[in-house]
Amino acid sequence: MTMHAILILGGVGLVFGVFIAIANKRLWVWEDPRIDIVAQMLPNANCGACGHPGCRAFAEGTVEGRITPSECTVANDSVHSAIADFLGVDAGSAVRRVARVMCAGGSDVAFAQAEYRGLGTCSGAAAVAGGGKGCAWGCLGLADCERSCTFDAIRMTVTGLPVVDVAKCTACGDCVEACPKGLFTILPLDAHLLVQCRNLIGGDDALDECRVACTACGKCVQDAEPGLISVESGVAMVDYERIALAEPRAVERCPTGAIVWLTGAQFARVPTNVVSEAA
Amino acid sequence: MAISVGFRHGVHPPEEKELTNQLPIRRMPFADELVFPLRQHAGKPALLCVKVGDHVERGDTLGEADGFMSVPIHASAAGTVVDFDWWPHPDGSMAMAVRLKVDRYAPQVARPRLVPRWEGLTPAEVVQAVQRGGVVGLGGAAFPTHVKLAPPKDSAVHTLIINGAECEPYLTSDHRTMVEYAPRVLFGIRVMMRSLGVLKCVVGIERNKPDAIEAMRAAVPADLAVEILPLTVKYPQGAEKMLIKAVTGVEVPSGKLPVTVGVVVQNVGSVAAIAEVFETGLPLIERIVTVSGHGLRRPANLIVPVGTKLRDLLAFCDGLTADAAEVIIGGPMMGQAQANLDAPVIKGTTGVVVLAKNETREQRSWPCIHCGRCLEACPVFLNPSMLGDLATVGRYEEMSANHLADCMLCGSCAYVCPSNIPLAQLFQASKTALRRQLATVQ
Numbered sequence: 001m002t003m004h005a006i007l008i009l010g011g012v013g014l015v016f017g018v019f020i021a022i023a024n025k026r027l028w029v030w031e032d033p034r035i036d037i038v039a040q041m042l043p044n045a046n047c048g049a050c051g052h053p054g055c056r057a058f059a060e061g062t063v064e065g066r067i068t069p070s071e072c073t074v075a076n077d078s079v080h081s082a083i084a085d086f087l088g089v090d091a092g093s094a095v096r097r098v099a100r101v102m103c104a105g106g107s108d109v110a111f112a113q114a115e116y117r118g119l120g121t122c123s124g125a126a127a128v129a130g131g132g133k134g135c136a137w138g139c140l141g142l143a144d145c146e147r148s149c150t151f152d153a154i155r156m157t158v159t160g161l162p163v164v165d166v167a168k169c170t171a172c173g174d175c176v177e178a179c180p181k182g183l184f185t186i187l188p189l190d191a192h193l194l195v196q197c198r199n200l201i202g203g204d205d206a207l208d209e210c211r212v213a214c215t216a217c218g219k220c221v222q223d224a225e226p227g228l229i230s231v232e233s234g235v236a237m238v239d240y241e242r243i244a245l246a247e248p249r250a251v252e253r254c255p256t257g258a259i260v261w262l263t264g265a266q267f268a269r270v271p272t273n274v275v276s277e278a279a
Numbered sequence: 280m281a282i283s284v285g286f287r288h289g290v291h292p293p294e295e296k297e298l299t300n301q302l303p304i305r306r307m308p309f310a311d312e313l314v315f316p317l318r319q320h321a322g323k324p325a326l327l328c329v330k331v332g333d334h335v336e337r338g339d340t341l342g343e344a345d346g347f348m349s350v351p352i353h354a355s356a357a358g359t360v361v362d363f364d365w366w367p368h369p370d371g372s373m374a375m376a377v378r379l380k381v382d383r384y385a386p387q388v389a390r391p392r393l394v395p396r397w398e399g400l401t402p403a404e405v406v407q408a409v410q411r412g413g414v415v416g417l418g419g420a421a422f423p424t425h426v427k428l429a430p431p432k433d434s435a436v437h438t439l440i441i442n443g444a445e446c447e448p449y450l451t452s453d454h455r456t457m458v459e460y461a462p463r464v465l466f467g468i469r470v471m472m473r474s475l476g477v478l479k480c481v482v483g484i485e486r487n488k489p490d491a492i493e494a495m496r497a498a499v500p501a502d503l504a505v506e507i508l509p510l511t512v513k514y515p516q517g518a519e520k521m522l523i524k525a526v527t528g529v530e531v532p533s534g535k536l537p538v539t540v541g542v543v544v545q546n547v548g549s550v551a552a553i554a555e556v557f558e559t560g561l562p563l564i565e566r567i568v569t570v571s572g573h574g575l576r577r578p579a580n581l582i583v584p585v586g587t588k589l590r591d592l593l594a595f596c597d598g599l600t601a602d603a604a605e606v607i608i609g610g611p612m613m614g615q616a617q618a619n620l621d622a623p624v625i626k627g628t629t630g631v632v633v634l635a636k637n638e639t640r641e642q643r644s645w646p647c648i649h650c651g652r653c654l655e656a657c658p659v660f661l662n663p664s665m666l667g668d669l670a671t672v673g674r675y676e677e678m679s680a681n682h683l684a685d686c687m688l689c690g691s692c693a694y695v696c697p698s699n700i701p702l703a704q705l706f707q708a709s710k711t712a713l714r715r716q717l718a719t720v721q
Contacts, residue, residue, distance in 0.1 A: 114618035117642045119704045127708040129618045130371035137373075177719075180711070200373070201365050234365075 034063050034087065041083050043074040047150050049172035068092025074151070074170040096189045097171040099153075099164050101266055103139040103183045104196035104258070106159025110135055110210040126180035134209040137198040139183055148178035157267055166265050193229075193246040195236045196266070197258040202234035207256070214258035224250035229259075285511030286524040288658045290691045292448050292514055292612065294487060298578045299571045300451040304459055306582045307595055309356045309381050313586030314623040315341050316368050316376040320421040322348035329377065333360045338389040338561055341377050350413045350423050352377075355564035355584035357385035367619040369608045369628065376623075379586065394560040397470050402428070405474040412556035413563045413626070417548030418442060418453075418517065419609055421627030424549050428474050430538045437541040439477050440526050441468060441550055443484040443491065444510055444517035447610025450630040452567040453547045455580045457484065457491035460551055461498035467554035469503060475543060480505045481526050482547075487512045514612060515689040519544045521658050533685050548629075568624060570596050574603030574633035583624050590620040592631060604636040611638075612690045645698040653692035653702060659685045663692035663702045670705040675713045683709060 039059035046054045050071050052061060061067035062083060069075075069083040070092040077091075084091035116125055116132035122144035125131040131140040141160025153168035154175060162175070166189065176184040183198060197214035199206050206213035216231045225245035230237050236259060238246075248261045260266075318324035325342030329335060335354045342352040358381040366376035395408045410425040430436050441464070445453040457464060468480055484492050486509045499505045510516055510525050520531045522544060529540045537544055552563045564585055571578040576597035583592060589606065593599060599606075607614040608628055624631070653663035661682055669678045683706065690703040 116618075117639075119701045119708065121708065123708040123712055124701070124704050127711050128371060128704060129616045132618055134619075136365075136367075136371075177715075180708075180715075205364075 032063050035059050037086065038062055038083055041075075041079060041086070042072060043079070045074050045150060045170075045172075047074060047170060047172040047174070049073045049170050062087065062089075065089065068094075070094040073097065073172070097186050098166050098169040098189050099171060099173075099175050099184050100187050100194055100262075101139065101162055101164065101183055102185060102194070102196055102198050103137070103181075104161065104212045104260075104267065105133070105135055105138040105210040106157060106161045106267075107141065108159045109212050110138055111208075122178075123180045135199050135213065137181060137200060138210060140181065144178045144180070145175040145184065148174045150174055161267055163265055163267050187240065188243070191240060191243045191246070192248070192261050192263060193224075193238050193243065193250060193259070194262050194266075195229075195238060195259045197235060200234040202231075206234070212256050212258055215256060217255060219253040219255070220250045220259050223253055284508065284525045285513055285516060286521045286658060288656055288660070288691075289513040289515060289521070290656050290694050291512075292694060294512075295448045295571070296451050296454070296487065298449065298573075299569055299580055300454055300488070302451075302455075302578070302580050304455050304567055304580045304582055307584065307587065307592065309387065309584060310587050310591035311381055311383075312361075312588070313354075313356055313358070313379045313381060313584060314366050314376050314588060314621075315352050315354070315379065315586045316366065316374040316623065316625060317342045317352060318368070318374050319352060319585075319625040319627065320350050320415040320423055322346075322350075322423055322426075324375075325349060325352045327363060327375075327377070329360050331360050331363060334358070334382075335360065335379070336390050337385075337387050338392070338564055341379075344410060344413075347410075348423060348426060350410055350415055350425070351562070353413055353562040353564050353585075354379055355586050356381045357387055358382045367622040369617065369622045369625055370615060371618060389561055392560040395557055397473075397557045402474045402476070405470065408556060409553055411562070412552070414549060414552045414556060415563070415626050416546050417552060417566055417626065417629070418546035419613070419627050419629050421625070424545065424553065427543050427545065428471065430475070430543065434538045435541050436475055436477055436538060436543055437479060438527065438543075439468070439472055439475060439480040440522060440542055440544045441480065441482040441547055442517055442519070442522055442544055443482055443488075443495070443547045444522060445488070445547075446485060446512075446514045446517040447612055447614075447629070448514075449571045449632045450569045450610050451571070451580055452569045452629055454488045454491050455569075456547050456551055456567055457488070458494045461494045463551050463554045463558070464495070464547055465498050465500065465503065465505065466558070467550035467552075468505060469500075470553055470557055471543075471545065471550065472503070477543075478504055482507050483510050483516075483522050483526050484508070485510050485512045485516055514691065515658055515687075518658065518687055518689060520687075533682060563626060566624075566626060566628070568592070568628055569630035569632075571630060572603075572607075572633035573635040573638060574600050574605070576600055583628075585624060585626055587624045588621055589617060589624070589631060592624060593620065593633070599633055600635065602636040603633050604639045605634040607632045607634065612694065613688060640699060644700045647698055647700060650697060652695045652697065656691040656695045658689060658691060659687065661686055663706075666709075667692075667700055667702045667705050670709045673712070675709050675716060678706075678709055679713055683713070686710075 042055040044055045052058045069080045080091045111134040112132045113134040114132040122140040122142040143156050145162045146154045153165040154162045171186045199213045202216035214235045216234045221229045251259045251261045323345040326345045328343045336357045339354050344351045358379045361380045362378040365373040368374035406425045406429045414424040415421040495507045568583045606617045693702040
């Protein structure tokens, strides 16, 4: 009985094995062997930040010459040049971009109007009462972005704000998608000017909700090159098409500190939450 | 006694209606300031048509309807427009709202207005009059009522169902409306039946309101084919599709409107609002709100001017008790917890419930033990346990394939869950996330 089973299964296996072997020969397609090598050199994070469906597709594109190696935002310059040298192409140059948070309203400066109890995620809080924070546009601080980050580049501060580690961030956009308040934006690393507020209430009423809110006073508009900053519907907006005109003096007269001149990470002075690190 | 009619599944939360179900409806005085968000209904928000500084009379238009899927917003008191800016909305967001300083010495008499003679009107004119009256579904969803009065041409509506189930715990506003305003409700039914061209109307009322059933039966005129149907006491009996199942025995197909099975459903309060439009010409500027809960000093059924802030409303009911923990607009099952008491009562506000500390659940939840109670509770036969697992890992497309769209967020699953998993909240968040995903794809 056992013998029968072994014979039958073995026979079936043999037949299919032969079939696969033939199929492998007959249906074989030539593929550039460099694709495999380039794919191995890539980070294989499959994050999609380059805009292509995964690292393998990126490797195919680079071998075909459609994509320059530097378009991979995850790999560093040495990887870019290694791929470029291997393929004998130009590495190209890409502006380094990072995710920025447009809210500075931590629990120390933004007022809470209620205690939120319920699902401990930002999307859950946003779906019901909008969380307990007085400002309806601000960061909910429940760390959906931290959990969504593929590269472990986001840490929450003790005041409940996400800090993006500029060195680790690859601008893949996962946090942009995760944030129910739409507070993340992908900006070039050398775009120093940022309005860290999305509160649409203009004037001092905004300060009832948060001490670092933009009051739409317009001082930064006057101090910057014309057209760089505009105040529309209660909050200052930077036109990043003209970011080359930006100068640090634009932020100097801001009464609340809502607009900042960034060099490196945001909220650098606030300690990050060690508890959420363990989670 | 006839056999109880109902639907399968559902839950039996404590009713808590005895706090207010014998209290007659009283009128709430005008507050000093009223707030009117332009978005008070499903569909497009109204378009602002007043300026800051304008004086308006009671019943004047503040915002015009923006197209057919919209209704106007009217001032519920005479006063001066002091501001148009962001204001806390009962749904938890901020919305653009008109702030009206109420004229304390105004007689609060509406301008003399033409009362439409409904007998002479064509159905299209009735629809127009109802839209001008700003009438929306007063059961909570605030769907524009006139849209339901104008079903698509190819549909064959044969039955009008009036929803008097009021299955949410605590709420008694529909109950008191039926007890105290039965003739008005029946007048509204008459107008609707004529406008829709239907010959049959069924009023579904849960059996726990015997006085409402009796009052409605007594008020049915001889020439009107209106059946008063007592229903099983079960949550969510008042959900549109559950009610249709109970009354007609027919299930509305997934993703379809009740019109596809030839039925139009209206809430009792909306019918009374239609009646008021044709009785007095007054638009929907006030509604009956149950203010109840064990965290409130003096529960009541009140006629509240739309735009009254929760703060003023709760103060009129002698304020909160020391152990009040949560203020909810709507019922405790589907209602929205409020973070800011400056949010106003809007047209869709069925009730305000203040829960005491011992009525709220602890925040902690435990892993799913696959007991299957949520499956037995779900009135639309979904698998909340599996959907919950999918939601926690963000697999929204699979949720959609498992009929997330059919979930009406009744909260029965979360109510029975022994692990205290906030299933309804997970689904609400997933629906929002799914909408966002679809929006980015397109």
